[in-house]
Amino acid sequence: MNSYIKPGDNPLLTEERKKCQFSTDILAAFYHENAQKIKRRHEIYQYYLENKELHDPEPTEFMDRYHRLENAERKVSLLKKHVKKAGSPLGLHYTMMIPTILNNADDEQKAEWLPKAQNLEFIGTYAQTELGHGTNLRFLETTATYDPKTQEFILNSPTTSAAKWWPGNLGKSSNRIIVVARLISNGKDYGPHSFFVPIRDPITHKSLPGVTVGDIGPKFGIPTVDNGFLLLNNVRIPRRNMFMKNAKLNPDGTYISPKHAKLAYGTMVYVRAVMIRTMSHMLGLASTISIRYSAIRKQGEIEAGKGEVKVLEYQTQQYRLLPQVARAWAFEFAGRYTRKLYAQFLGGDVDVLPALHGVSSGLKAVVTHQTAQGIEQCRMACGGHGYSEASGLPQLFATAVAGCTYEGENMVMLLQSARQLVKIASDVRKNQKPTKQNPVTDYLYKTSAATKCKIDQTTDPDPSSVIEAFEHVARRLTFAAFDKLEQLKQRGISAENAWVQCGVDLRRAATAHTRTFIARQFSNGILEMRDLPVQAVLKDLLQLYLFYEVLECDGDLLYDGYVIGQQIEYSKNNVYEALRRLRPNAVSIVDSFDFNDRELNSVLGRRDGNVYENMLEWAKSSPLNKHDVMPFHHKYLGKMMEDARQQSKL
Ligand SMILES: CCCCC/C=C\C/C=C\C/C=C\CCC(=O)SCCNC(=O)CCNC(=O)[C@H](O)C(C)(C)COP(=O)(O)OP(=O)(O)OC[C@H]1O[C@@H](n2cnc3c(N)ncnc32)[C@H](O)[C@@H]1OP(=O)(O)O
Numbered sequence: 319m320n321s322y323i324k325p326g327d328n329p330l331l332t333e334e335r336k337k338c339q340f341s342t343d344i345l346a347a348f349y350h351e352n353a354q355k356i357k358r359r360h361e362i363y364q365y366y367l368e369n370k371e372l373h374d375p376e377p378t379e380f381m382d383r384y385h386r387l388e389n390a391e392r393k394v395s396l397l398k399k400h401v402k403k404a405g406s407p408l409g410l411h412y413t414m415m416i417p418t419i420l421n422n423a424d425d426e427q428k429a430e431w432l433p434k435a436q437n438l439e440f441i442g443t444y445a446q447t448e449l450g451h452g453t454n455l456r457f458l459e460t461t462a463t464y465d466p467k468t469q470e471f472i473l474n475s476p477t478t479s480a481a482k483w484w485p486g487n488l489g490k491s492s493n494r495i496i497v498v499a500r501l502i503s504n505g506k507d508y509g510p511h512s513f514f515v516p517i518r519d520p521i522t523h524k525s526l527p528g529v530t531v532g533d534i535g536p537k538f539g540i541p542t543v544d545n546g547f548l549l550l551n552n553v554r555i556p557r558r559n560m561f562m563k564n565a566k567l568n569p570d571g572t573y574i575s576p577k578h579a580k581l582a583y584g585t586m587v588y589v590r591a592v593m594i595r596t597m598s599h600m601l602g603l604a605s606t607i608s609i610r611y612s613a614i615r616k617q618g619e620i621e622a623g624k625g626e627v628k629v630l631e632y633q634t635q636q637y638r639l640l641p642q643v644a645r646a647w648a649f650e651f652a653g654r655y656t657r658k659l660y661a662q663f664l665g666g667d668v669d670v671l672p673a674l675h676g677v678s679s680g681l682k683a684v685v686t687h688q689t690a691q692g693i694e695q696c697r698m699a700c701g702g703h704g705y706s707e708a709s710g711l712p713q714l715f716a717t718a719v720a721g722c723t724y725e726g727e728n729m730v731m732l733l734q735s736a737r738q739l740v741k742i743a744s745d746v747r748k749n750q751k752p753t754k755q756n757p758v759t760d761y762l763y764k765t766s767a768a769t770k771c772k773i774d775q776t777t778d779p780d781p782s783s784v785i786e787a788f789e790h791v792a793r794r795l796t797f798a799a800f801d802k803l804e805q806l807k808q809r810g811i812s813a814e815n816a817w818v819q820c821g822v823d824l825r826r827a828a829t830a831h832t833r834t835f836i837a838r839q840f841s842n843g844i845l846e847m848r849d850l851p852v853q854a855v856l857k858d859l860l861q862l863y864l865f866y867e868v869l870e871c872d873g874d875l876l877y878d879g880y881v882i883g884q885q886i887e888y889s890k891n892n893v894y895e896a897l898r899r900l901r902p903n904a905v906s907i908v909d910s911f912d913f914n915d916r917e918l919n920s921v922l923g924r925r926d927g928n929v930y931e932n933m934l935e936w937a938k939s940s941p942l943n944k945h946d947v948m949p950f951h952h953k954y955l956g957k958m959m960e961d962a963r964q965q966s967k968l
């Protein structure tokens with residue numbers, strides 16, 4: 319049932335795969351949405367294997383940033399020849415430039431820019447964040463002042479803090495970019511709008527007059543992305559280079575407002591909605607690496623004399639790793655919901671934007687944070703080798719954890735989610751019914767079931783009892799925060815200051831609300847699976863997810879007696895029971911994420927499990943090992959030791 323077994327594999331991994339009790343092909347197709355996508359993934363990987371020019375000349379971990387960027391640009395230029403979607407020097411081109419054209423360009427602009435962008439006739443990024451402002455968009459400083467005489471915008475960075483700072487691929491790769499600047503026309507400041515701005519010559523790639531652009535330097539991770547800075551000094555662009563699908567500016571400088579004030583923020587909502595799947599994949603990569611490794615790593619005897627055991631036999635190891643697999647699945651189901659909602663918005667349903675913003679803000683914050691935490695847990699569970707770049711886990715963590723910051727700093731996003739909760743709490747307090755159905759927030763209009771929580775000891779627990787418990791906590795925290803806001807305001811504190819003084823409570827309510835949303839999407843998502851053995855695996859993963867989350871918020875559940883200690887004990891036992899049931903299938907379940915060795919980029923996570931010999935080969939390829947004695951040894955340490963020996967003879 320497990321199509322991942324091949325001759326020459328590590329027998330310890332093969333024996334795991336032979337225990338598989340379900341079809342890995344069916345589970346893989348369910349995770350990637352269908353078998354056609356799996357087939358396409360395998361075709362692309364096979365193509366990669368056959369085209370050595372697409373391979374890295376050496377492990378990129380041994381390259382400095384200059385050579386990493388050069389290697390990434392080389393591969394990207396080749397990818398254009400081979401496949402449509404390309405890698406990191408084009409990351410922002412695909413994740414933000416093209417979506418902004420789709421989202422903010424009018425038909426004429428779309429006709430002009432979209433084909434060129436899709437055909438990679440230029441490379442773009444999304445330059446919004448400035449040295450002085452990233453969260454507070456209302457205070458962005460870059461200006462685009464309209465000159466009706468020439469029908470042009472004049473773009474300027476009025477201060478150093480106005481320098482665009484952080485945009486991916488801005489430093490060296492991009493030549494046509496989106497700049498978010500304050501639109502100023504006829505002396506009026508209309509706030510941030512998006513503009514299509516050439517910054518480098520299309521042929522020479524030299525920066526254009528008035529443009530100062532460069533790389534911001536090394537970061538915590540993502541070394542192949544040239545995050546950059548940009549200063550503009552009287553750079554002129556035609557009026558029609560303002561994105562005009564939503565807001566418009568007539569040739570005489572009169573401004574036409576957009577249908578919805580936040581349509582300009584649509585690209586950010588898009589990335590928040592789609593990055594949930596990216597995060598699920600990253601957590602799936604980390605759990606694939608760590609579980610495969612834990613199935614071949616023998617360390618310690620459980621019973622003396624009976625030989626060392628695989629570290630995956632330890633309950634603590636299962637408790638560290640299997641919940642990450644469950645969360646990766648949970649995030650995939652949650653992300654499907656936000657992508658569907660975004661498609662509705664892009665299809666013209668502007669009314670869905672507030673709901674989409676509310677759910678995607680909280681989801682982005684919770685998922686990025688738990689993904690980063692989960693990858694770090696996977697890394698630590700691999701012992702010393704997890705700390706090696708050979709594992710792929712340090713870089714994976716460094717890439718994933720950036721998601722807690724980009725696309726909206728997590729705390730700010732949770733507070734955005736809380737805005738929606740507070741508005742609903744206010745309606746409920748005034749006995750107002752919801753204006754339209756919203757499956758994400760309707761539970762807030764209900765009261766907790768009179769009967770206490772139904773969590774009990776059973777081998778087939780009912781997900782709804784746990785989801786009702788999560789709803790109970792989210793409701794309680796939402797109304798507690800709302801009531802505190804009202805009390806502060808009644809004491810004469812301004813609404814704005816009351817909001818700041820309730821920030822932590824609001825953040826807790828938004829987190830509980832998002833947990834409820836994810837649990838509900840996971841529980842609903844597995845209902846589509848008709849194959850019984852695969853359904854059984856998904857139910858075990860759901861049980862693990864739900865009761866693991868119960869343990870994560872046990873204090874909130876016990877707080878008002880909604881559950882009693884005995885039910886927390888039941889929940890712990892339900893987690894242990896799920897771990898026990900999942901253990902035999904653990905390797906095949908991560909095999910079903912269907913990540914190939916190029917995506918895993920990990921000696922520990924190789925499909926064949928032949929770790930030790932490949933660790934040695936990887937280490938030997940370190941540039942340091944080109945020398946037995948380092949050329950500078952005798953100049954420093956050698957001389958120091960010689961001097962010390964001479965000294966000791968005196
Ligand atoms: C997918 C890629 C993964 C690959 C991984 C590999 C490598 C990674 C490399 C790069 C990463 C990729 C991209 C990163 C790119 C970026 O980071 S782009 C820059 C992102 N920046 C932000 O997200 C800025 C965050 N700040 C804001 O969004 C806003 O300032 C704010 C916090 C939302 C506040 O805005 P403001 O206008 O002040 O609104 P206010 O809080 O006052 O609320 C007013 C009402 O507006 C509603 N609202 C706010 N935003 C939206 C929105 N986007 N859509 C809909 N509605 C919105 C808000 O809810 C309020 O409504 P009320 O009804 O009044 O409550």
Ligand SMILES: Cc1cc2nc3c(=O)[nH]c(=O)nc-3n(C[C@H](O)[C@H](O)[C@H](O)COP(=O)(O)OP(=O)(O)OC[C@H]3O[C@@H](n4cnc5c(N)ncnc54)[C@H](O)[C@@H]3O)c2cc1C
Nearest residue numbers: 444445446447451452453484485486720724725726727729
């Ligand atoms: C890897 C990476 C890639 C990026 N790519 C891009 C890109 O392509 N394009 C682009 O435009 N930007 C990009 N960014 C920038 C990113 O979007 C910003 O860093 C992010 O929006 C946070 O803004 P900031 O850095 O100014 O942090 P700040 O907003 O200064 O946050 C600092 C602290 O203040 C807190 N804070 C701020 N405002 C509030 C508030 N109202 N209430 C409570 N707390 C608050 C935050 O929670 C945080 O703890 C990228 C960043 C990174 C790390």
